[in-house]
Amino acid sequence: MTAFPSLRLVASGLAVRRGPRFLFRGLDITLAPGQVMQLTGPNGSGKSTLLRLLAGFSPPDAGMVRLEGAGEEATGSFLHYFGHREGLRPALTARENLAFLAGLLGGDEARIPEALGKLGVARLIDLPVRVLSEGQRRRVALARLLVIDRPVWLLDEPLASLDVEAVTTVSALVGEHARAGGSALVATHQPLAATNAALDLAGRREAAA
Amino acid sequence: MSAVSAVLARDLRLARRAGAGASLGLMFFLVLIAIVPFAIGAEQKLVSRLAPALLWIAALLATLLGLDRLFQADEEDGALDQFLLSGGSLTLLVLAKALAHWLVTGLPLSLAAPVLGLMLAIEPQAMLPLALSLLVGTPALTLIGLVGAALTVSLNRGGLLLSLLVVPTAIPTLIFGVAVAKAAAEGRDFAMPLTVLCGTTLFALAISPLAAALALRQARG
Numbered sequence: 327m328t329a330f331p332s333l334r335l336v337a338s339g340l341a342v343r344r345g346p347r348f349l350f351r352g353l354d355i356t357l358a359p360g361q362v363m364q365l366t367g368p369n370g371s372g373k374s375t376l377l378r379l380l381a382g383f384s385p386p387d388a389g390m391v392r393l394e395g396a397g398e399e400a401t402g403s404f405l406h407y408f409g410h411r412e413g414l415r416p417a418l419t420a421r422e423n424l425a426f427l428a429g430l431l432g433g434d435e436a437r438i439p440e441a442l443g444k445l446g447v448a449r450l451i452d453l454p455v456r457v458l459s460e461g462q463r464r465r466v467a468l469a470r471l472l473v474i475d476r477p478v479w480l481l482d483e484p485l486a487s488l489d490v491e492a493v494t495t496v497s498a499l500v501g502e503h504a505r506a507g508g509s510a511l512v513a514t515h516q517p518l519a520a521t522n523a524a525l526d527l528a529g530r531r532e533a534a535a
Numbered sequence: 536m537s538a539v540s541a542v543l544a545r546d547l548r549l550a551r552r553a554g555a556g557a558s559l560g561l562m563f564f565l566v567l568i569a570i571v572p573f574a575i576g577a578e579q580k581l582v583s584r585l586a587p588a589l590l591w592i593a594a595l596l597a598t599l600l601g602l603d604r605l606f607q608a609d610e611e612d613g614a615l616d617q618f619l620l621s622g623g624s625l626t627l628l629v630l631a632k633a634l635a636h637w638l639v640t641g642l643p644l645s646l647a648a649p650v651l652g653l654m655l656a657i658e659p660q661a662m663l664p665l666a667l668s669l670l671v672g673t674p675a676l677t678l679i680g681l682v683g684a685a686l687t688v689s690l691n692r693g694g695l696l697l698s699l700l701v702v703p704t705a706i707p708t709l710i711f712g713v714a715v716a717k718a719a720a721e722g723r724d725f726a727m728p729l730t731v732l733c734g735t736t737l738f739a740l741a742i743s744p745l746a747a748a749l750a751l752r753q754a755r756g
Contacts (some may be wrong), residue, residue, distance in 0.1 A: 383619060383755050403622025411613030417552045418545070429541025430621050430628075 330477035330507040339389035350530040357509045362520045365513040367527030373513040381407040409482045412467035416456035420466045435475030441472035479510040495505045538621040543650040546635030560597040560640040567593040586655035587716030598676040603694040604682040625748040641673030664719035669684045672712040678739035685747035
């Protein structure tokens with residue numbers, strides 16, 4: 327792991343409105359280097375919405391998100407976003423998929439075998455993603471966090487469909503990432519060993535005036 | 536630039552794999568042209584006169600085929616999210632997708648057209664100008680389709696709407712494309728329609744990737 331530039335993801339006064347109510351309003355978040363923040367909240371409380379918003383995919387209804395220390399470069403090039411849709415194409419092999427993402431996001435193709443090895447799926451490297459099981463596919467998708475170095479990880483349910491062993495592995499990887507000076511915001515309901523901060527969206531819903 | 540070449544390389548690789556529907560356009564083109572003489576009958580003069588128009592209509596429809604999946608597949612599997620995190624310009628990535636699409640549809644169509652022209656008894660002197668008109672004009676069809684594909688990205692069955700959006704805007708390209716081949720068949724000078732055809736393609740090249748990127752961003756806003 328390389329050392330990361332010191333980046334702070336700062337969101338202030340975030341609000342997202344869905345019809346007659348706000349999912350959340352006046353939400354402030356600071357994600358500093360070394361922090362692993364666990365994002366919790368009931369289904370529909372806006373966890374995924376918040377992560378997509380922080381990734382810059384959609385604008386908030388109020389408030390702003392900025393990356394302190396990023397300089398002039400586009401915010402997106404410092405982020406990893408890992409969502410329900412993993413960004414893998416079924417017709418391509420694990421290696422081809424990760425090589426594409428490495429090219430797109432500026433990673434190192436040579437690290438693909440090692441990354442897959444760390445996640446315990448090294449032998450699947452030349453199989454089309456189509457034939458993999460749900461859990462195997464997610465492991466392959468998670469390998470891109472290791473192939474492409476980015477300081478801020480936004481992970482949406484990264485532990486879904488993973489077995490006990492893989493959950494431990496992912497927890498360890500997130501912890502290692504934080505020790506290297508990276509940060510992570512992880513939406514999950516499972517306990518995550520590396521967590522050192524928490525954000526709960528429960529009870530934040532309020533009616534719009 | 537590596538992001539752009541990564542998108543291009545991936546789309547070309549996907550096109551080579553079965554099920555990507557890339558060769559579908561070419562097959563459709565071949566089949567359509569192959570059955571026309573049977574439908575019209577043995578009136579060689581009539582078929583010959585219709586040939587440029589038929590080839591162009593077939594090219595337009597073949598380009599449209601599968602265009603609705605151009606961005607939808609990327610949206611569904613989450614690749615489009617990753618496009619936005621590349622730190623580069625979405626417009627260029629979109630342009631790379633258009634280039635890949637043209638390389639597997641428009642280019643082979645243009646190269647196959649002279650051979651298929653033979654089946655339609657096209658005038659010999661019109662054969663090369665026709666191929667040229669397709670070579671110059673099919674990029675415009677892909678680029679116009681690009682905007683349609685981006686606008687319908689979040690619609691489940693956007694194919695029909697896509698055709699409705701794209702076909703009217705592709706008409707100028709169609710008119711001037713056919714005009715090139717017709718003028719050549721009648722032994723007239725075809726420089727004027729060819730120039731206008733180049734113009735429509737360049738116009739589409741300047742506008743479409745920008746518009747498509749904007750539409751993709753809007754779709755997730």
